[in-house]
Each structure stands twice: as structure tokens, then as C-alpha cells.
Amino acid sequence: xxxxxxxxxxxxxxxxxxxxxxxxxxxxLSQVAADDASEDVTDTxxxxxxxxxxxxxxxxxxxxAALAIHTDCDLDRAFEVAxxxxxxxxxxxxxxxxxGLVVADHPAEPAAIPExxxxxxxxxxxxxxxxxxxxxxxxxxxxxxWHAGDGRGRIGALAAIGSWxxxxxxxxxxxxxxERGTWGTTRDVDVESVFAAADRGYPEAWDTVDRGExxxxxxxxxxxxxxxxxxxxxxxxxxxxxxxxxSEPVASRRLFVTNQGTDxxxxxxxxxxxxxxxxxxxxxxxxxxxxxxxxxHVFFPLETEPPVSDDDTDGDxxxxxxxxxxxxxxxxxxxxxxxxxxxxxxxxxxxxxxxRAGDRITACGEVSDGTLKLEKFAVRExxxxxxxxxxxxxxxxxxESAGRNQGYRCRECNTDxxxxxxxxxxxxxxxxxxxxxxxARRHIAKPLVRGGFDAQTHAER
Ligand code: ATP
Numbered sequence: 001x002x003x004x005x006x007x008x009x010x011x012x013x014x015x016x017x018x019x020x021x022x023x024x025x026x027x028x029l030s031q032v033a034a035d036d037a038s039e040d041v042t043d044t045x046x047x048x049x050x051x052x053x054x055x056x057x058x059x060x061x062x063x064x065a066a067l068a069i070h071t072d073c074d075l076d077r078a079f080e081v082a083x084x085x086x087x088x089x090x091x092x093x094x095x096x097x098x099x100g101l102v103v104a105d106h107p108a109e110p111a112a113i114p115e116x117x118x119x120x121x122x123x124x125x126x127x128x129x130x131x132x133x134x135x136x137x138x139x140x141x142x143x144x145x146w147h148a149g150d151g152r153g154r155i156g157a158l159a160a161i162g163s164w165x166x167x168x169x170x171x172x173x174x175x176x177x178x179e180r181g182t183w184g185t186t187r188d189v190d191v192e193s194v195f196a197a198a199d200r201g202y203p204e205a206w207d208t209v210d211r212g213e214x215x216x217x218x219x220x221x222x223x224x225x226x227x228x229x230x231x232x233x234x235x236x237x238x239x240x241x242x243x244x245x246x247s248e249p250v251a252s253r254r255l256f257v258t259n260q261g262t263d264x265x266x267x268x269x270x271x272x273x274x275x276x277x278x279x280x281x282x283x284x285x286x287x288x289x290x291x292x293x294x295x296x297h298v299f300f301p302l303e304t305e306p307p308v309s310d311d312d313t314d315g316d317x318x319x320x321x322x323x324x325x326x327x328x329x330x331x332x333x334x335x336x337x338x339x340x341x342x343x344x345x346x347x348x349x350x351x352x353x354x355x356r357a358g359d360r361i362t363a364c365g366e367v368s369d370g371t372l373k374l375e376k377f378a379v380r381e382x383x384x385x386x387x388x389x390x391x392x393x394x395x396x397x398x399x400e401s402a403g404r405n406q407g408y409r410c411r412e413c414n415t416d417x418x419x420x421x422x423x424x425x426x427x428x429x430x431x432x433x434x435x436x437x438x439x440a441r442r443h444i445a446k447p448l449v450r451g452g453f454d455a456q457t458h459a460e461r
Contacts, residue, residue, distance in 0.1 A: 001046065001108040002078045003164070004029075007066040007156025008059075009089050009099045010224075019175055020225045021089055022048050022067035023254040028081045029073045046070040046108075050173060050256035051163045052444040053124045053156055055265060056277040056366050059096075062222070063443045066124075066156030068164065070108075079103045079144045086146070100134075100153025103144040104161050113165035114141060121162030124155060125265055125444075128277055134158045169262045172255060174238040176227040179251040184223040188248035191216055194228075197244035202461065203449040205232035205241045206261065210439040211461050212347055217438045225251075231260055233450065263446035266364055271304045272335040279366040283380075286359045287336055289327040290352055296343040298352045302363055302372070304334045329358045339363050339372045341436075348374070348436040348460070354429040358383035375445045376435040378455050386425040390417035432456035 004025065010016040026045045033044035049068040057064050071078055079101075086099045106112040120137055123129055134154040138145045143161075147154055178187070194216045198208035208218045208230060218228040227250060230238040235255055242253065269280040287303035341352040352374065355361070360381040365373045390399050392410035399408035399417060409416045435441075435448050437460040448457035 001106060002071050002073055002075045003104045003106060003113075003161045004069040004071065004078050004082050005066065005100075005102040005104070005157035005159075005161040006068075006082060006086065006153070007100050007160065008097060008153030009086060010061050010097065016089060017224050017226060018065055018067055019050055019254070019256065020177060021085060022050075022069055023175070023177065023252065025082045025085050026069050026071070026254070027252075028085065029069065029071050029078060032077060032081060033073055044072045046072070047257050048254065049160055049163060050258040050260070051121070051125075051156075051160045051167075052259055052265075053159055054126060054128065054277070054279075055442050055444060056279065056368060057128065059098075059152060061096075064156075065443075066160040068157075068160035070164075075103055075105045075144065079146075083146045087148070095149065098149035098152040099147060100151050100155070100157045101146045102134075102138055102154055102157040102161060104141065110165045113162060115165070117141065117158065117162035118165035119162070121159040121166045124159035125163075125259070126267055126278060129155050131155060163259065167259050167262075167264060169264065170257050170259065171231065171233055171261045172235045172238045173229050173231045173258050173260060174235075174242045175229045175254050175256065176242060176245075176247075176250045177225045177252050177254070178227045179249055180225075182248065183225055187219055187227055189216065189219050189228060190246035193244065193246040194218065197241045200244065201230070201232065201237055201241035203459075204234060204237040205230055206447045206449055206461075207231050207438040207441055208241060210437050212437050213439045215439050217441075231258075260443045261446050261450060262444065263364070265366075265444045270335075271302060271337045274337060274367045274372070276368050276370065277366075279364070279375075280372070281362060281364050282337070282372070283360075283362050284337070285329065286355045286357055286361065287329060288357045290355050292349075292353065296349070298341045298349045299371075300339055300352070300355060301336045302339050302361070303329075303336045305360065306334065327357050337367070337372055338370065339365070339374055339377075341374045345374070345436045345440045348434065348440065351429060351434040351458075352377075354427070355379075356383050356425065356427070359429075374436070375442060376433055376448070378433045378453070379429055379431045380455075382427050382429060382431065384425055384427070385422045387420040387422050390419075390421045430456075430458070432458055434458050435460055 009018045009021040047070050051066050053064045210217050230241045232238040265279045266281045284302040287301040290300035292298050341349045362378040365375040392415050394413040399410045402409040407418045432455045433453050448459040
């Protein structure tokens with residue numbers, strides 16, 4: 001099997017997109033095979049992988065996508081077809097477009113892709129790589145390659161090849177493309193038909209629409225060839241949903257095998273060890289009540305869980321983390337990380353605002369500039385009580401401090417209390433996973449409705 005990896009063919013200004021370049025190359029490969037054959041051939045293209053790489057990479061245009069075409073076409077032929085296509089695109093592209101093409105020949109099974117190429121794919125999804133890393137690996141395996149500009153696109157191209165070995169979970173996207181003359185004009189898609197198709201396809205098809213915002217998430221806003229993209233668990237579902245959408249004429253449709261909706265960018269980590277530009281799953285407790293700042297962005301500090309120790313007198317395993325009614329908990333020097341739910345995450349912010357100091361959570365998202373941008377979080381344990389200044393049993397007024405370590409006293413009635421009292425805390429949050437709504441979802445992030453999470457889920461749709 002010949003594997004054609006490509007990346008970085010698009011530009012913000014020209015509104016190209018690498019999925020389209022891959023779809024065109026695939027079409028050309030099928031044509032070439034049909035022209036060569038004396039009788040009918042079955043399609044020479046087996047599948048196209050659409051692989052989302054590290055969303056934190058600064059060079060990306062939008063969704064950091066890389067593509068790999070799996071074809072039965074011979075290597076030299078496939079290389080020439082792909083190079084011709086990319087060369088013609090690169091000629092007119094802007095300087096920030098650095099296309100890369102890598103072509104390999106391997107037996108069809110994923111394990112036939114070399115281990116180091118697989119590992120390269122995982123690093124491209126979770127880490128930052130250098131152009132030289134890609135060039136060295138291309139040489140080591142004698143892959144054919146071509147590039148323009150600085151050739152950064154070879155990183156994605158190689159990662160797309162390696163992903164077939166490295167990734168276990170795949171989902172589907174059916175992309176419908178617009179007719180050429182219409183690119184850049186307003187898309188004509190019947191919104192009602194999209195919502196109806198989304199309902200029928202749910203939950204196997206996800207992120208088609210955002211019911212809460214009334215938005216057709218599957219229809220992009222940027223100029224370019226895509227009319228809509230339907231994402232889901234399997235090819236049949238996304239094909240069916242696509243056929244139910246009424247719209248302007250569709251020039252062509254392509255099915256992609258993708259790592260979208262899988263959370264494969266997340267790595268397990270600790271608050272002390274996080275680094276910018278990577279995405280994590282982190283356990284900790286909320287160190288102080290969330291705060292809404294200018295622009296509607298919500299922030300709170302997440303603190304490393306103290307070890308369960310002797311002060312866990314209530315045996316809840318939560319160490320000494322309990323709300324004392326001041327809105328803060330915790331120790332002075334435990335590693336802390338700011339977490340943020342930005343305004344575009346819309347109603348997700350209500351769940352974040354409902355957190356309280358002392359809640360134990362698992363937070364997921366990318367760390368940039370020392371802040372974790374929340375994609376989802378799981379409430380592991382909610383603070384259920386709060387320690388407040390006691391009230392007088394006779395007059396009902398709040399007592400006052402009787403001095404350091406001397407409890408509280410009511411001035412009027414002379415009643416006293418040895419210390420703060422615990423009262424139940426009303427909570428608007430339950431245990432389990434919460435997520436950003438479809439309109440704010442990153443391509444690679446896994447929607448809760450897909451299942452496989454370690455606690456109950458509160459899915460957005
Ligand atoms: P679109 O989604 O519209 O196709 P894009 O967001 O995929 O655009 P590209 O134009 O492909 O963006 O640019 C991303 C560039 O960054 C590519 O050259 C790719 O090879 C490179 N790249 C991807 N992942 C990494 C990584 N982990 N480390 C370093 N470079 C990377």
C-alpha cells in the first residue's frame with residue numbers, strides 16, 4: 001500500500017484547505033488507475049486519514065490537520081500526482097504556507113508502519129517537533145518527499161503516515177465541498193434540515209449543531225471549499241446525516257477516517273510538571289472560588305491534592321481540604337495552576353462558576369501562558385458543608401469573635417460558641433464530567449456523549 005502524507009497547503013487569505021487538496025489528489029489517483037486499466041477497477045483509494053495534530057502549535061492555520069491517503073497506486077505514480085497538485089497550489093500560496101509531501105510504501109496493516117514513525121505521530125499530536133526531526137526520519141526510511149518554503153509541512157505529512165500505526169481510535173467525517181465559483185460567498189444550507197438531520201443522527205453523529213446556541217456547527221464560517229462536515233462514530237451515520245441536509249449544489253463528497261473526537265491530545269500529568277503548549281488531564285482541588293473577569297472569562301486556581309494524611313478526620317480521603325467559608329482553601333506552597341473558561345465556551349462557564357473552593361476535580365485542556373484552557377472537567381467530590389461564624393441561639397444574630405482562639409460570643413445575649421459551625425452548602429453541580437458545548441469544541445476533543453468516561457457524564461448537545 002502506498003501512503004501519501006501531506007500537510008500545510010492552506011492559507012488564511014486564500015481559504016484553501018488541506019482536506020480539499022487530499023480529496024483532489026485522491027480523485028486524480030482514482031482517475032489515473034481507471035485510465036491505466038483495460039477493464040473496470042475498484043477504487044484505488046482505500047481511505048483518507050484526517051489527523052488532527054497538537055492544537056497548541058503556533059504555525060497552524062486553523063485546526064492543525066494533516067492528511068494521509070492510503071492507495072494501491074504505485075509509489076512513483078502517486079508521488080508524481082501528489083507533487084503536481086501541491087506544486088500548483090504552492091505557486092500561489094502565501095509565505096506562511098510551507099507544504100510538505102512524504103510518500104511511503106508499506107504493507108496495509110498498521111503494524112507495518114515503523115515504530116519510530118508511529119511515535120513521531122504521537123509526539124506531533126501531544127508535543128512540539130522540529131523540521132529536522134521529520135527530515136531525519138524521512139531519510140532513515142528512504143521515503144520520497146517534496147516540500148516548498150521551509151518544508152514544515154513534512155512534520156504533519158509524516159505524522160499522518162505514522163498515525164495509522166499509533167492511534168487506536170478512529171471516527172468519521174463526511175465533508176461536502178462547494179462548487180468552485182461559489183467559494184467565499186455565503187453558504188446556502190437549509191438550517192431546519194440540518195437540525196432535523198442532526199437529531200436523527202444523534203448520538204452516533206455529534207457536534208453537527210449546537211442546540212443551546214441554535215448554531216449549525218457543521219457549516220464553517222471561513223471562506224473555502226467546505227460546505228459542511230458531518231462528524232460521527234461511523235461512516236454509515238455521517239453519510240446518512242449528510243444526505244438529509246438540503247443545500248446549494250454539492251460539488252463532491254469525501255469520507256475521512258479521523259482522530260477527531262478522541263481526546264488523544266490529552267496526557268496525564270501533574271500540576272507541578274505542566275508545560276505550555278501541551279494538553280493535560282490533571283487532578284487537583286479548587287483552591288478558591290471561581291471569579292468572572294472582564295469579557296466574561298471565568299478563572300479559578302487548581303491546586304495539587306495534598307496527600308491523604310492524619311488530618312483526614314472525616315475519612316473522606318480529601319485530606320484537609322474543606323471550605324472555611326472564606327472562598328479559599330489549601331496550603332501556601334502547593335503547586336497551583338490557573339484554569340480558565342473563556343467567553344466563547346458559553347454555558348460551560350455556568351458549571352465552572354458553580355465550583356467552590358475545596359471541590360476535587362479532574363481538569364482537561366491545553367496549557368498556554370501558564371493557564372489551563374478548560375475543555376472539560378470531572379467533579380470527583382463536592383464540598384457539601386461550609387464553616388461559618390455561628391449565630392446566637394437566642395436572638396439569631398451573627399456572633400462576634402471573642403478574641404484569638406477564644407471562640408465566638410453574642411454581645412447582646414452573652415451566649416457563646418467554641419468555634420465556627422458547619423452548615424450544609426447548597427450546590428448547583430453534581431459529580432461527573434462537564435464539557436464545553438459543541439460550538440466551542442476543539443476538533444480533537446472527545447464529546448461526552450461518545451462514552452468511555454470514568455464517571456457519569458453531563459453531555460452538551
Ligand atoms: P487547516 O486546518 O486549514 O488544514 P492547519 O491548521 O492544519 O490548517 P497548517 O497550515 O497545516 O495548519 O499548518 C500547521 C503546520 O505546523 C504544518 O506545517 C505542520 O507540519 C506543522 N506542525 C503540526 N504539528 C506540529 C508539531 N507538533 N510540532 C511542530 N510543527 C507541527
